[in-house]
Amino acid sequence: MWAEESVFYQIYPLGFCGAPFSNDGVLEHRILKVIDWIPHLKKLHVNAVYFSPLFESDTHGYDTRDYLRIDTRLGSEEDFIKVVQSLHENGIRVVLDGVFNHVGRGFKAFQDVLQNRENSPYKDWFYRIDFGGNSPYHDGLWYEGWEGCYDLVKLNLRNPAVVQYLLDCVSFWVNTFQIDGLRLDVAYSLDPDFLRRLRAHCDSLKEDFFLVGEVLHGDYNRIMNPEMLHSVTNYECYKGLYSSFNSMNLFEIVHSLLRQFGPEQWCLYTGKHLLSFVDNHDVSRIATILQNENHLPLIYALLFGMPGIPCLYYGSEWGGKRRTSGMAIRRSDRPLRSRSGTI
Numbered sequence: 001m002w003a004e005e006s007v008f009y010q011i012y013p014l015g016f017c018g019a020p021f022s023n024d025g026v027l028e029h030r031i032l033k034v035i036d037w038i039p040h041l042k043k044l045h046v047n048a049v050y051f052s053p054l055f056e057s058d059t060h061g062y063d064t065r066d067y068l069r070i071d072t073r074l075g076s077e078e079d080f081i082k083v084v085q086s087l088h089e090n091g092i093r094v095v096l097d098g099v100f101n102h103v104g105r106g107f108k109a110f111q112d113v114l115q116n117r118e119n120s121p122y123k124d125w126f127y128r129i130d131f132g133g134n135s136p137y138h139d140g141l142w143y144e145g146w147e148g149c150y151d152l153v154k155l156n157l158r159n160p161a162v163v164q165y166l167l168d169c170v171s172f173w174v175n176t177f178q179i180d181g182l183r184l185d186v187a188y189s190l191d192p193d194f195l196r197r198l199r200a201h202c203d204s205l206k207e208d209f210f211l212v213g214e215v216l217h218g219d220y221n222r223i224m225n226p227e228m229l230h231s232v233t234n235y236e237c238y239k240g241l242y243s244s245f246n247s248m249n250l251f252e253i254v255h256s257l258l259r260q261f262g263p264e265q266w267c268l269y270t271g272k273h274l275l276s277f278v279d280n281h282d283v284s285r286i287a288t289i290l291q292n293e294n295h296l297p298l299i300y301a302l303l304f305g306m307p308g309i310p311c312l313y314y315g316s317e318w319g320g321k322r323r324t325s326g327m328a329i330r331r332s333d334r335p336l337r338s339r340s341g342t343i
Helices: 031-038 038-043 077-089 108-119 160-177 192-205 237-247 253-260 293-305 329-340
Strands: 008-011 048-051 053-057 063-071 093-098 102-104 149-154 181-184 210-213 275-277 308-313
Touching: 031 038, 031 077, 063 077, 063 160, 077 093, 077 160, 093 160, 093 210, 102 237, 149 253, 160 192, 181 192, 192 210, 237 293, 308 329
Parallel strands: 008 048, 008 308, 048 093, 063 102, 093 181, 181 210, 275 308
Antiparallel strands: 053 063, 102 149
């Protein structure tokens, strides 16, 4: 698998391109900015770019309106085709963010439910709709928002129509943009049967198509296996990396690495390749967390030296900082960062 020998570079397009927080519907060709960064990516020996959400959304990208349309704040379908072609011509693969657990309130099927209620053909597309309840938006119905975020409407991944719709979207992305993989948002919340269907579908679409999931805690082998995902995010070592430098004691990162790849009685992930990082769009930039900025090159050296697939977050290689601190598990934190332009 090509990803196992790659250096990834994460770009959060809406922040990277300076797009407005709310979707104003004005078409701008901001995503073409990525092409200008290709010489820098090659200098860093980057082999793959992972784009956070770039499909039409209400605000921060994870509240999808339309899976089949590039966000108007970023550009057109033709713009992104040009970006992918340019990256491929320079030996750089492309991975997109697959946000399949939830959609935004502006998603057409959900708008149909709000308008037509029990008569909507989409009433079973969403998880636990209750027409006798009410939402914080005073819709006259209740639905489950992801982890209490009601701007993120949870999809019903046990509905065959929803699953087929999402698989068709993935087919469109592969056939139109020639993408090479997906990073699955909140993979720990996704239905296991959906993950199996997705893996089989992607395997049939493109050889060596890479699937990596966002996972925080627990046994990563639950969803990182031959039937589901190739890799997951290594949050266990993320914490160990910066804590070890800030405490001037490498015990924590050593403990994590031994647990994951060490003696036979543990070695949970030997032979597997976790996506490793020192920061990303959900946490503070590493230069903000490190108490001693002189440790910045050292933590990157450790990242690249440990087992796994290293992933850089755009701008952090220059020691870019973010004012916020601590881990932002709730997706509702993202708009604040995007609006401030610090993401």
